[in-house]
Amino acid sequence: MPELPEVETMCRGIGGVAGQIITGVSFPRRTRRPILISPPAGRLAKRLIGSRIDAVERAGKRGVLRLAGAAADEPERLVIEPRMTGLLLRVPPPSDAHVRMVLKFAEHPPLIFWDRRGLGTIRLLTNEEFYRRCGPSVLGPDALTLAGAAFHSAIHHSRRPIKQALLDQRVTAGIGNIYAAEILFAAGLDPRSRCCRISRAECDTIATVTRKILRRAIRLEGSSIGDETYRTADSRPGRYQRCHQVYGRAGAACPRCGAIIRRIVQAQRSTFFCPGCQRRK
DNA sequence: CGTTCAACCTGGGCGC
DNA sequence: TGCGCCCAGGTTGAAC
Numbered sequence: 001m002p003e004l005p006e007v008e009t010m011c012r013g014i015g016g017v018a019g020q021i022i023t024g025v026s027f028p029r030r031t032r033r034p035i036l037i038s039p040p041a042g043r044l045a046k047r048l049i050g051s052r053i054d055a056v057e058r059a060g061k062r063g064v065l066r067l068a069g070a071a072a073d074e075p076e077r078l079v080i081e082p083r084m085t086g087l088l089l090r091v092p093p094p095s096d097a098h099v100r101m102v103l104k105f106a107e108h109p110p111l112i113f114w115d116r117r118g119l120g121t122i123r124l125l126t127n128e129e130f131y132r133r134c135g136p137s138v139l140g141p142d143a144l145t146l147a148g149a150a151f152h153s154a155i156h157h158s159r160r161p162i163k164q165a166l167l168d169q170r171v172t173a174g175i176g177n178i179y180a181a182e183i184l185f186a187a188g189l190d191p192r193s194r195c196c197r198i199s200r201a202e203c204d205t206i207a208t209v210t211r212k213i214l215r216r217a218i219r220l221e222g223s224s225i226g227d228e229t230y231r232t233a234d235s236r237p238g239r240y241q242r243c244h245q246v247y248g249r250a251g252a253a254c255p256r257c258g259a260i261i262r263r264i265v266q267a268q269r270s271t272f273f274c275p276g277c278q279r280r281k
Numbered sequence: 282c283g284t285t286c287a288a289c290c291t292g293g294g295c296g297c
Numbered sequence: 298t299g300c301g302c303c304c305a306g307g308t309t310g311a312a313c
Binding site: 001002003006061081082083084085117119120121167169176177178179223225226229230247269270 | 304305306307308
């Protein structure tokens with residue numbers, strides 16, 4: 001679920017835990033399979049209790065809690081991947097089921113990781129492991145600062161569709177299915193266009209609209225679609241869904257040219273686009 | 282190397 | 298009411 005704007009919003013929302021000392025940790029399990037936690041709960045809790053959180057950061061679509069006081073070779077980042085339905089909350093969750101982790105603090109409300117589908121992950125990583133799992137070979141340049149030149153050199157050799165390149169976190173980190181659709185609509189490009197046919201100038205356009213759309217989505221606190229979906233850390237819905245031009249709008253009229261918006265499937269995922277004003281390259 | 286596909290899960294919505 | 302099916306914001310690893 002959460003893409004860059006949603007993860008950024010949640011991380012900002014829980015930013016108050018920076019400077020706090022963790023006094024309690026629990027990993028409730030209410031469903032069939034426990035969420036993926038590494039290392040196992042006992043060892044993880046032992047490392048976390050008594051540690052201070054230095055800062056809350058974001059790496060692509062992951063939330064990162066930096067821990068203070070780690071020895072050089074010790075785990076020092078708690079990396080939380082919300083995947084489809086994970087939420088980082090500082091208020092009570094939508095339901096008691098699906099609470100996956102609770103961090104308690106002496107002088108701050110608890111931090112709750114809530115994940116309905118349970119596909120999310122929680123990992124305590126050393127510097128080396130963080131580099132391996134979140135370094136440049138896994139996460140490309142952050143989409144908020146995407147540059148046309150870097151994007152062009154990352155994709156121009158490839159024959160795959162441009163939509164897939166935008167979703168490839170090694171190309172640029174943070175874009176998911178919703179924003180990929182909105183970015184390609186804004187750039188006027190058909191999502192099936194092969195990367196190698198996208199010009200340098202068009203890459204500049206893609207980079208520009210990407211930064212603009214993501215900044216605006218962050219300002220509006222992300223996209224919430226339906227109930228039991230993404231919420232801010234205060235459990236409020238985002239507002240960017242009101243700005244969606246094509247995502248989830250199959251069969252409706254294109255706001256730019258009036259053509260009927262289509263839904264197709266690419267790489268097992270829905271793609272929404274306007275056949276009238278998104279040109280195929 | 283690139284692409285395709287199943288798998289990991291829960292739950293809402295729809296047709297019958 | 299209930300059942301079966303399809304769908305969902307993401308990622309990974311195996312197979313081709």
